[in-house]
Amino acid sequence: MSVYKMKLTWLVLLSMILAVRSQEEIVAVPEGLVATQRPEDTLKIAALNERLTNAENDVKECKTSLEAMTAEKQQLTDKVKHAEDVGDAAQKAAKEEAKASVKAEQQLAEYKRTHIEALAVEIKARELAQREVLTERENRGKLAKELQEHKEAVDLLKNEMAKEMTKTLDIRDEAKKVKSELAETLASLEQLLIDHKELKAVHDQALDHLAHPMLADYLKARGNELGVMRPELRAALEKARAVIRVPEDVAKAVAQGKDVLLQSHESLRSNVIPFVGDKHASTVTLIVISLLMAPPVYAVVLFVRGLQRRLQAQHFVLVLNFLAMCFFLAMGISSILFHVDVLQSVQQGNPATYTLLQLMILAFFLVHLGWSVVYGLVVTPTNVQIGQWIHILVSLAIITHYYENIWSKAMLDQDHQVHVGTFFLYALVYMLGLVPAMLAAAYTKVESKRS
Structure with a gap:
């Protein structure tokens, strides 16, 4: 752009110089005189005119170029303005983008921080979960052991229950046998009652014939049959023997007392033998023991009499x-x-x-x-x-x-x-x-x- 301006400037200056010189030559010819033109001057003038024409052509071309360049300048100016507007818009967009980038970086930093905290919490949660898993595994192991023990205990209980059921069945069988035996006993008891009634009837009939010589033996034999102990009395005797038992310490004390009495009796008898002889030793010993027992017996009698008065x-x-x-x-x-x-x-x-x-x-x-x-x-x-x-x-x-x-x-x-x-x-x-x-x-x- 600057080159074209310089060329245009030089051409304008050259055209002005040529115009001034031509005017000076015309002015220098006196009036009424016909200028004598020399061939050199004509050549010069022609050359100058040619140069002027060339210059004018160049000026026209330069003007045309200047107009084109002015239009191009205007276009370029418009483009520069558009580029500046685009640059301003781009700068604004870049600023906004920078702000958004900064905000995004802040958000990214915040996200990273929260993500790191979340990761830390998740790591802690995972560690806690791992601990809980380990604890759960230990508990499962313990529960498995306890379950095994319970299974063994249940198996033992099942075996014991099976044994008890077997015993129960045996007891039921025995109970059935006892019931059958009891039924037989009751039947025999009823039969005995019937026999007793019959014997009583026979006894009543026999009372009317006491003169019969075989009656005494007959009544004795039937009396032995009737004299069997009643079932409740027999059971009471057996229960009394089972229930009323002397304690072991009392039995030992009684046995020791018997031993002491026997030893005392033997000692007394051995002391009496030298004086009365072996024949009368037992009698004398009995008399001495009676004399020794007389005071406590007398005291007991006095106590009973006094109690009887009251x-x-x-x-x-x-x-x-x-x-x-x-x-x-x-x-x-x-x-x-x-x-x-x-x-x-x-x-x-x-x-x-x-x-x-x-x-x-x-x-x-x-x-x-x-x-x-x-x-x-x-x-x-x-x-x-x-x-x-x-x-x-x-x-x-x-x-x-x-x-x-x-x-x-x-x-x-x-x-x-x-x-x-x-x-x-x-x-x-x-x-x-x-x-x-x-x-x-x-x-x-x-x-x-x-x-």
């Missing part, structure tokens, strides 16, 4: 009736409160204790009946004596009822079917048994006051 017969009757009343009241009330029969509960829970209890109750009944009979014989007022004998008869009925319905079934390991109200009836009877003894005591006090 305690009268009605006191024992009162105590026995009161104990029986309290016992049967306790049994009835306990059965009602606990909704279970006390006797059956003891029988099922502890058969040995139940057997001992039944034996003690029967012994108590016998002691009470015996002492009541004695008291009924010695009591003085007639009305009290009649009341006492009525109570004895009712007590005998109670003993018979208890023996048939409770005691015999207990000895045969059977459940009784007695209602709870029966115990209250027993208690009422023994409570009424207190009345004769109390009346006798009151009569004794009145007689003592009168005397």
Whole structure:
């Protein structure tokens, strides 16, 4: 662009110089004179004109080039402006892109930081998960061991259950056998009862023919057959032998006492032999032992006499009736409160204790009946004596009822079917048994006051 401007400038200057020179030559020719042109000048002028024409052509070309260059300049200016606008837009876009890049870098840094933190948390979580997995594996190992142990224990229990089931089946078979034997025993018992009735009928018939010579032997033989012990008494005897046993320490003490007595007897006898001889040694030893035992026996007799003065017969009757009343009241009330029969509960829970209890109750009944009979014989007022004998008869009925319905079934390991109200009836009877003894005591006090 600058080269074209310089050329155009030089051409304009050259055209101006040529124009000025031509004007100077024209001016220098005087007026009215025809200039004499020389051939050199004509050549020069022609050359100058040619040069001028060339210059003008060049100027035209330069103008044309200048216009083209001006248009090109305008285009270039427009392009430069457009390029500047594009550059400004690009610069703005670059700035915005730089800002976005910076923001993206910040976001990327933040993302990297959060990603690193997340990775750290994930690593910790993985470590924790690995620890939990290890712990879970250990727990699974322990559980597997425990499961194996439980399986072994279950197998053992299954074996034990199989053995117990086998034992149960054996026990059931034995129970069936026992039931069959019991049924046979009951059948034989029924047969024995039938035989007993028949023998009783024969006995009744035989009473009418006592003059027969073979009757005594016949009755003796049949009496031996009838004298067989009843089943409940036989069972009671066996249970008493099984339950009532002397403790080992007591048996040892008794054995030691026997040894001491035998040694003392032998020592005394050996000391007596030199004086009386071997023939009379036993008699003298017995006499000496009797003399030695006399003081403690006399002391016991004195104690009993003193106790007899203080305690009268009605006191024992009162105590026995009161104990029986309290016992049967306790049994009835306990059965009602606990909704279970006390006797059956003891029988099922502890058969040995139940057997001992039944034996003690029967012994108590016998002691009470015996002492009541004695008291009924010695009591003085007639009305009290009649009341006492009525109570004895009712007590005998109670003993018979208890023996048939409770005691015999207990000895045969059977459940009784007695209602709870029966115990209250027993208690009422023994409570009424207190009345004769109390009346006798009151009569004794009145007689003592009168005397």
